[in-house]
Amino acid sequence: MDLHAELKIALEAAAEPGRAAPMQAYMRDQFVFLGVAAPQRRLAARGLLAGLKGIDADVLLEHAQRLWQQPQREYQHVALDMLDMHWRQLGVDHIPALLGLARQRAWWDSVDGMAGIVGEVLQAEQRRGGDGHAHMDEALRHMDFWLRRIAMLHQLGWRADTDAGWLFDAALALAHEDAFFIRKAIGWALRDYARHAPAEVLAFATQHRQQLSPLSYREALKHQPP
Structure with a gap:
């Protein structure tokens, strides 16, 4: 069998x-x-x-x-x-296949699960001295917003390994979008990084409050002290 x-x-x-x-x-x-x-x-x-x-x-x-x-x-x-x-x-060369799977029968549950797997592969690649964002720049610009969501979320849980510059640039690149799942992803990614660097996230969100949607801003600062 x-x-x-x-x-x-x-x-x-x-x-x-x-x-x-x-x-x-x-x-x-x-x-x-x-x-x-x-x-x-x-x-x-x-x-x-x-x-x-x-x-x-x-x-x-x-x-x-x-x-x-x-x-x-x-x-x-x-x-x-x-x-x-x-x-x-899996390695970086398998990321396109993973993204291809994510686009099939796509909804938040499978997309977010795949974002975690892509993130594990890329974090390991970064720790080996490779590109921790391989294929993510392309995903961030992809016509399929589910791939843009994966790109936004791929550093979840990275903490000290997080490339803050890439994260903040990605948040601004997607900030104009109206889609709930993109706005939520921006806030989630920022909030997750705030567990490691709360001051940096607060400064970023404050500086760019007019660019971020209210949902993204609120989610980003959800666990910040009042």
């Missing part, structure tokens, strides 16, 4: 059909669900995904693509769980 057949059996066994409709409604009826809550999904798939340790990166991406094509949303989340578990097998 192959991986995908085993995952299907495991997920269907973990499904609670009564959860499916509320989960679908939460995602604005864009996707169908089996009815597997996130903790149960991870538990059901963990052992099978762990067996992929050391697998070739291209094969890993093929598995992700195959999972992404399944109609039930849980399979895309399993693909993200798999990539997150084995991100060390």
